[in-house]
Amino acid sequence: MRISIVTGASSGMGREFAKQIDALKENDEIWIVARREERLNELKSQLKTACRVFPLDLTKQEDIDILISALASSGGEVKYLVNSAGFGKFGDWSEVSRENVNGMIDLNAKALVNITASVLPYMKRGSRVIEMCSVSAYLPLENFSVYAASKAFVLSYSYALRAEVRHKGISVTAVCPGWVETEFAACAHNGDKVNGPKRLKPMTSAEKVVKKAVRDACRNKPVSVYGITWKAMHLMSKLLPKRAMMLLWHGMQKRK
Ligand SMILES: NC(=O)c1ccc[n+]([C@@H]2O[C@H](COP(=O)([O-])OP(=O)(O)OC[C@H]3O[C@@H](n4cnc5c(N)ncnc54)[C@H](OP(=O)(O)O)[C@@H]3O)[C@@H](O)[C@H]2O)c1
Structure with a gap:
């Protein structure tokens, strides 16, 4: 049985990944994971592939264990892990x-590594790992410091993991979008009086970012970046000193 697993499937890009992986018709089952069960059930009703819903909080190790136990008893192989x-x-x-600081580290970095390492034994030649990263992985971001650091961790991990599993024929792609129209921005705003960027622009649709990400994963690319602005930023982060890039971001912050 061919299974694909998508975490964060109740909203935004995760939801879009589940839809686009469904359209590939390469799977016997798609497993969708997030905390909001009703959202997952609604998505399940829209997918053509058989679907299993896992209402789990991935910051809890016992919840990750539920997913991995289900995988062990399924006898299946994993085609895509997103x-x-x-x-x-x-x-x-x-x-x-403190709760949000720990939550970002636990979910964005720790859970991602634990899930990836636990799912890899169920992958075969041609299987694909897609790790959601961000352009914020390229530089330290004031007023978004822990988030950017968590994504820098994911980018570094993804590159290294890619080298480790290459001989098995498994690909690893880090997806590094700029601002995307999802529930992310509403969640990131931490109140009007809090420091942060003045505006989040340009915004791209989740559909476009995910379409490119799936294509890049199928082409075995190490990194997927959608849009000219964010490709330019990727390039600049390689050419310019960190300090210059940080000054650019500093100029985009709200003045108080
Ligand atoms: N949107 C952007 O501008 C942007 C840019 C760059 C990178 N990214 C990255 O892209 C990924 C997807 O974000 P998005 O933009 O699609 O945001 P989103 O619409 O807010 O989706 C986030 C997903 O994560 C799930 N989630 C949150 N906490 C969880 C937990 N403790 N356990 C399990 N699932 C949890 C949410 O589901 P529940 O609430 O139902 O659990 C939701 O399905 C994230 O890793 C984000 O950092 C986003």
Whole structure:
């Protein structure tokens, strides 16, 4: 049985990945994971491929264990693993709560690594890992520091993992979008008085970002970046000193 697993499938890009992987018709089952069960059931009713709903909080190890136990008893092989669950909170070091700081590290970095390492034994030649990263992985971001650091971790991990599993014929692609129209921005806003960027532009649709990500994963690309602005930023981050890039971001912050 061929299974694909998509985390963060109740919303935004995760939801879009589930739809686009469904359209590939390469799977016997798609497993969709997030906390909001009703959203997952609604998505299930829209997919043509058989679907299993996992209402799990991935910051809890016992919930990750439920997913992996189900995989062990299924006897299936995993075609696509998409780790899209993640969140960010704007604010300086004093404005983001301890709970949210730990949540970003636990979900964006720790859960992603645990799920990836637990699913890899069920992957074969031609299987694909897609790790949701961000353009924020390229540089330290004031007022988004922990989020950007968590994504820098994911980017570094994805490159190294890719080298480790290449001989097995498994691909790893880090997806690095700029701002995308999802629930992410509403969640990131941490109140009007909190430090953060003035505006989030340009915004792209989740559909376009995911379409390119699936295509890039199928072409075995290490990184997927959608849009000219964000490709330029990727290039600049390689050419310019970090300090210059950080000054650019500094200029985009709200003035108080
Ligand atoms: N949108 C952007 O501008 C943007 C840009 C670059 C990178 N990204 C990254 O892209 C990924 C997808 O984000 P998105 O834009 O699609 O945001 P989104 O619409 O807010 O989706 C986030 C998903 O993560 C799930 N999630 C949150 N906390 C969870 C938890 N504790 N356990 C399990 N699932 C959890 C949410 O589901 P529940 O709430 O139902 O659990 C939701 O399905 C994230 O990793 C994000 O960092 C986003």
